[in-house]
Amino acid sequence: YIPLKHAQYLIPIALFVALYGADGLLLIWKKLSRHPLGAVSGFALFLMGLIGLYQTFLLVNKPKLSWTNVEMLSNLEKVWQTVPKNEYILDLDGSTLYYPDPYYACCLPFGQWQGFLSQPLPSLSKALETTKTKYIFQGSLKRVTTLQPTDQAYITDHYTISSMGGELLWMSP
Known part of the structure; x- marks a missing residue:
């Protein structure tokens, strides 16, 4: 289970963090620059901070260079060959966008935030029955586990894991 916290939600507050951070650095610089060695030590601290930020950037981003989506694309290719268009x-993952969607909310782990909506979502089990949905794509993160317990129970009772692995579920015979 991955809680799917997204960094873009921190973007609005980043402006204030940058302003207060710059203000704090300016205050420190003003105090240090009053003394002859203060300016040199302030510059040295600034340079060390830049080097530290650069090292952090490399530490965070270097592993991402080797990431590929080859495995995901091969799994999707199998889905596209198996499931009629x-x-x-x-779709709980957003990878099968070109197929009809049986439910009001798609492409998201909506079970994580479903309880916080002011208006409840329609019944997932009824939507699956009404549209006679044979397939559920949960992706590599097994997003069925993010649904409400009643929806998880319905899916467990009516769907089985396909022979392609755990990403695709299909209706039990």
């Missing part, structure tokens, strides 16, 4: 797929 006119069949409904409950």
Whole structure:
């Protein structure tokens, strides 16, 4: 289970963090620059901070250079070859966008925030029954586990893991 916290939600506050950070650095610089050695030591601290930020950047981003989506694309290729284009797929991952969607909310782990909505979402089990949905694509993160317990129970009772692995579930015979 991955809680899916997204960094873009921190963007609005980043402006204030930058302003207060710059203000703090300016105050420190003003105090240090009053003394002859203060300016040199302030510059040295600034340079050390830049080097530290650069090292942190490398530490965070270097592993990402080797990431590929080859495995995900090969799994999706199998899904595209197996599932007819006119069949409904409950997509919890956003990878099967070109298939009809049986439910009001798609492409998201909506079970994580479903309880916080002011208006409840329609019944997932009824939507799957009404549209006779045969397939559920949960992706590599097994997003069925993010659904509400009643929806998880319905899916467990009516769907089985496909022979392609745990990403695709299909309706039990």
